[in-house]
Amino acid sequence: MNIQQPAAKVNWATGNLEGKKVSKTVRKLKHLEGVFADEEAYSSMDPETVVYEVEVLEQEQPGKEGGLLFGTSYLYPGKVGDEYFMTKGHFHEKRDRAEYYWGIRGSGLLLLMDEQGVTTAEQVFPGSLHYVPGHIAHRLVNTGSEVLAVGACWPSDAGHDYGSIADRGFTARVKESGGKAATETG
Numbered sequence: 001m002n003i004q005q006p007a008a009k010v011n012w013a014t015g016n017l018e019g020k021k022v023s024k025t026v027r028k029l030k031h032l033e034g035v036f037a038d039e040e041a042y043s044s045m046d047p048e049t050v051v052y053e054v055e056v057l058e059q060e061q062p063g064k065e066g067g068l069l070f071g072t073s074y075l076y077p078g079k080v081g082d083e084y085f086m087t088k089g090h091f092h093e094k095r096d097r098a099e100y101y102w103g104i105r106g107s108g109l110l111l112l113m114d115e116q117g118v119t120t121a122e123q124v125f126p127g128s129l130h131y132v133p134g135h136i137a138h139r140l141v142n143t144g145s146e147v148l149a150v151g152a153c154w155p156s157d158a159g160h161d162y163g164s165i166a167d168r169g170f171t172a173r174v175k176e177s178g179g180k181a182a183t184e185t186g
């Protein structure tokens with residue numbers, strides 16, 4: 001029998017993925033236009049500021065039916081005005097596709113919004129496990145002072161629909177108020 005190498009190597013303490021099929025994406029402030037409420041604060045900041053990075057094990061071709069993708073997101077601590085750094089957030093292009101998220105390092109919130117615009121939030125911490133059902137948009141928010149590392153596993157044909165978020169946004173924002181995180185709806 002021929003013993004093969006595994007798909008990748010994961011550092012479970014940091015989320016770091018190593019392997020031939022691991023891709024990396026860097027999202028800077030300049031890629032997040034219109035995401036944060038305070039446009040004045042946004043335009044006064046360095047557009048090259050890195051907000052988050054994503055490592056994805058592309059074991060299957062994204063778009064292919066039947067496979068799974070696996071990744072880690074690293075969301076840096078920071079704020080635009082009083083609003084914490086967050087990911088763009090998305091619905092899946094194939095709306096019924098679900099996903100698991102789990103907290104690895106740091107602390108934050110996972111915002112979950114249904115198609116009617118009702119948003120709920122879950123606490124993210126090392127060891128937290130989050131089930132994101134289909135038809136639910138998801139966005140991570142780093143409310144802490146260290147990097148928020150979150151793992152994810154999702155169907156390779158799920159795709160990302162950022163457009164619906166860009167058009168209407170999430171119906172809740174997470175801002176610092178009196179030194180702690182508070183959610184704001186409306």
Ligand SMILES: O=P(O)(O)OC[C@H]1O[C@H](O)[C@H](O)[C@@H](O)[C@@H]1O
Nearest residue numbers: 054071072073087088089090152
């Ligand atoms: O795609 P964003 O909303 O920017 O979130 C960043 C990434 O977070 C997770 O790792 C998801 O599983 C990825 O599919 C997603 O791309």
Ligand SMILES: [Fe+2]
Nearest residue numbers: 092099138154
């Ligand atoms: Fe997703």
